[in-house]
Amino acid sequence: MPFKILLKATRLPDTSPSTFKSRLESHIELVKRLTGPDFPLSHRRSYINRPTTPSAEGTYPTTVLLGQQSDFSFDSIAELTFEDEAAFERFQKRVMEPEIAKLIQEDENGWSDREKLGIVVLGEVRETRR
DSSP states (O other): OOEEEEEEEOBOTTSOHHHHHHHHHHHHHHHHHHHGGGSOSEEEEEEOOOOSSOOTTSOOOOOOSSSOGGGGOOOEEEEEEESSHHHHHHHHHHHHSHHHHHHHHHHHTTTBOGGGOEEEEOOOOOOOOO
16 A cells, blocks of 8 residues: 655745755755665655745745745645555665765755754545546
């Protein structure tokens, strides 16, 4: 049975949304290379739509349809799908290996706010189509 996690990532305040997106895309390729066959079956990313230039206050506000701007302080969400929980545990073990963990953290420096990183296990997923 597939095992899925949801990951919420946030850029550092001095990082533009376009730089964040570019760096994250490169980062995923690095993680894929470092973890090889233990990389998830899929790593699907969605980015919060933000302007390409900052506002007068130096921020990149999104168009909030419901809620507050502060509800959307993160910049991307990702759904990672593994064959099963054992495959996820192999991936976790791999990214925690000292040399790999060091390379991952070094790559994240300067653009990703690790203190705001959030990861949760997803339960049942349902989809309704037209």
